[in-house]
Amino acid sequence: MKELLAKCETYLPPDQVDRIREAAEFGALAHQGQVRLSGEPYIAHPVAAAEILAELHLDADTIVGAILHDVIEDTPIAKEEIAEKFGKDVARSSMASPSSTRSSSRAARKRRPRASARCCSRWCATCASSW
Numbered sequence: 001m002k003e004l005l006a007k008c009e010t011y012l013p014p015d016q017v018d019r020i021r022e023a024a025e026f027g028a029l030a031h032q033g034q035v036r037l038s039g040e041p042y043i044a045h046p047v048a049a050a051e052i053l054a055e056l057h058l059d060a061d062t063i064v065g066a067i068l069h070d071v072i073e074d075t076p077i078a079k080e081e082i083a084e085k086f087g088k089d090v091a092r093s094s095m096a097s098p099s100s101t102r103s104s105s106r107a108a109r110k111r112r113p114r115a116s117a118r119c120c121s122r123w124c125a126t127c128a129s130s131w
Contacts, residue, residue: 001028004047007054008063016060020050023064023086030075046070061086065093 001024008017027043034042050066064086071077072094083091 001047004051004054004063007051008060011057012060019060019086020063020067023067023090024050026085027067027071030071030077034074042070042074061089062093065090068094 001021004024005017005021008020012020024043024047027046028041031042036042036045046067046069049069050063053063053066068082068086068090071082072079079091079094082094
């Protein structure tokens with residue numbers, strides 16, 4: 001998370017960097033106890049996706065949405081809670097992952113490993129098409 005925040009600090013105002021930090025902390029807490037097949041904490045992938053977006057100097061809402069993009073899919077947290085804490089646009093973008101459905105089983109989702117860059121590009125394309 002330090003690298004993400006350092007990248008964001010180069011071009012975003014401090015209040016927006018604080019929102020990104022809050023989202024990362026929220027996402028880490030939401031995914032607490034979850035690990036990827038690699039053994040790394042689950043939050044590592046959303047933060048890596050957010051780092052890619054920060055390298056492109058995208059806005060804070062887009063980066064927050066990337067950090068939270070697996071929360072609705074893989075935790076009991078509802079879209080409404082994300083909307084309340086981070087805004088409706090972020091809540092909408094956090095559901096933009098093409099695989100974001102509650103109907104597929106957690107076991108099935110865990111068998112679908114996604115590389116950060118590939119997932120990020122799909123997520124960005126889906127978000128862009130919804131605007």
